[in-house]
Amino acid sequence: MKQVRIGLVQMSCTPDKAANIAKALEKTREAAQKGAQIVCLQELFASLYFCDVENYANFQLAEPIPGPTTEQFQALAKEQGIVIIASLFEKRTAGVYHNTTAVIDADGSYVGKYRKMHIPDDPGYYEKFYFTPGDLGYKVFQTQFGKVGVLICWDQWYPEAARITALMGAEILFYPTAIGWALSQTAEVNQDQYSAWQTIQRSHAIANGIPVVSVNRVGREGDMLFWGGSFVANAYGKVLYQASHDQEEVHVQTIDLDQSDYYRTHWPFLRDRRIDSYDLLTKRFLD
Helix, strand or coil: CCEEEEEEEECCCCCCHHHHHHHHHHHHHHHHHCCCCEEEECCCCCCCCHHHCCCHHHHHHCECCCCHHHHHHHHHHHHHCCEEEEEEEEEEECCEEEEEEEEECCCCCEEEEEECCCCCEECCEEHHHCCCCCCCCCCEEEECCEEEEECCHHHHHCHHHHHHHHHCCCCEEEEECCCEEECCCCHHHHHHHHHHHHHHHHHHHHHHCCCEEEECCEEEECCEEEECCCEEECCCCCEEEECCCCCCEEEEEEEECCHHHHHHHHCCCCCCCCHHHCHHHHCCCCC
């Protein structure tokens, strides 16, 4: 069996960027010491989730990628011999910013980055104010411990993104995430939303026959209570691990990459795709 140990770092954040980065480094090290080979951090872990407001001052949180924060994680990756998936606010040039995830290999080398493709604009999630849509396309990264596909938060609602990344050869699909409940919502609505969020990602695992790892933040920020609930699903969509909704957690989960071959052989969705019939997917809507 080709097994790999996945580390998930679910944490809360403060207005202090340096403190958040230090905490993320510490918890990543903790995951490595627990045996993790690939460690994934949550979306925009270096700050509070600033997209709840449209404030020009928040652009000061951005930095180049690679840059000072990736350099710190590169040093840690080399020291611990781990792959790190780190989601950051990227300043590409004056006036052009992206929601970006860097991938660092186990020797400390910078492998590359993925820029978030789907950018939401909803109450509490005003990301279009800050982020230029990704222009690198969907990405897969060859690392020492496997070929990883990375998408970011809002991307997780789109089966097309998961499918394309899987077709590019991803062995595991990672979703750094920042999503929460509005404080005004009822417990029933909260549960429905979490269930939908997890279900859509588990469906990507099933449809593509690869494990899915989703890492979210916790804690109250403004009028939002981030719901945590980070989880790992295997190639059958079975939940192997689910974090709490309100606690910081560092967890290491072993997954079997060879299971994908078994699963795809017995449920051959990729074999039976009718690619000749999918042209209409490029239309916005069929009037």
